[in-house]
Amino acid sequence: MMLLRYLSQIGKYFLMWKEIFRKQTKWSVMKNLIFKEIDELIIDSLGIVAFISVFVGGVVAIQTALNLDNPLIPKNLIGYATRESVILEFSPTFISIVMAGKMGSFITSSIGSMRVTEQIDALEVMGINSLNYLVFPKLIAIILYPFVIGISMFLGVFGGYIATVYGGFGTSIDFINGVQSDFMPFHVTYAFIKTFIFGILLASVPSFHGYYMKGGALEVGKASTVAFVWTSVLIIFVNYLLTQLLLT
Structure with a gap:
């Protein structure tokens, strides 16, 4: 029974993609929606991404330095390990899981609140494709998500540099x-291939859970939690698949 429910959810998810592109909103309206989503999803995420990246990059460098007990191991291994850890996994994967909580919860709660207050029904009554109106701007805005991860990579390595040099390692x-x-x-x-796919998951999975949620205000919080869990699970699963396909 549970398997059938999951299969039904997967089918509904792919149908959502079809509906998103079925009937486009006028560009004069869509343009403002896209800029709004860029501000809320991308620009507003830069602060927390920068903060986490600097300090985690520093932690990676310090932990690497503390494990270099053998004097024969060159000290430049600290920079090498920091770069590899930050570029390959930390920035694209760990930051995306953090964004599943920050960005994903925001998307689910905002769309879910519109469902509860019947604003989505009002859009449909006016002849507007509500999925295109609500989800498509998020998908376009998330194209800039690799830019956020690029900043995270730079700041992660920079944090490792600061911790190594000024920590005396x-x-x-x-x-x-x-x-x-x-x-x-x-x-x-x-890393950027992973980031682009993770960005699509960050925009679409929370939108799906917010759009198709049922119930009242209490269910908005539950839908946000479920969206975070499923987005994180899919990010980890896709990360494994892409690593197998691209690095082996």
Whole structure:
């Protein structure tokens, strides 16, 4: 019974994608909606992303330095390990899970509140494709999400540099040499491919749970929790698949 319910939800999710593009809202209206979503989803996320990135990058560098007990291991390994950890996993995956809580909960609660207050029904009565009106601007705004992750990568490595140099774990030259050592440009490409797909999940899964929720104000909170859980699970699952496909 539960399997049938999950299959039904998956089918409804893919039908939602079809409806999003079925009937487009006028560009004069859509343009303002897109700018509004960019401000709420992208610009408003920069602060928390910057804060987390700097300090977690510093923690990665310190933990790496504390495990270098052998004097034969070069100190530039700190910069190398920090770069690899931040680019490959921390920035694209960990930050996306954080955004599933911050960004995803906001999307679910905002759309869910419109469902509870019958604003979505009012849009349908006026002949507006409510899914296109509500979800499409979020999908367009999330195209800029890799920009957020790019900033996270830079600040994560910068946080590692600050922690290493000013914490007395290594010199500036050693850290920079480590960051430059054995650099593979495809790792950055891989990270941005993941980020783009994670962004689509961040916009679509919470929108789905908010749009199709039933009940009153209490269910809005429940829908936000469920959306966060499923978005995080899908991010981790897709991360595994992409790692197998692109790095092995």
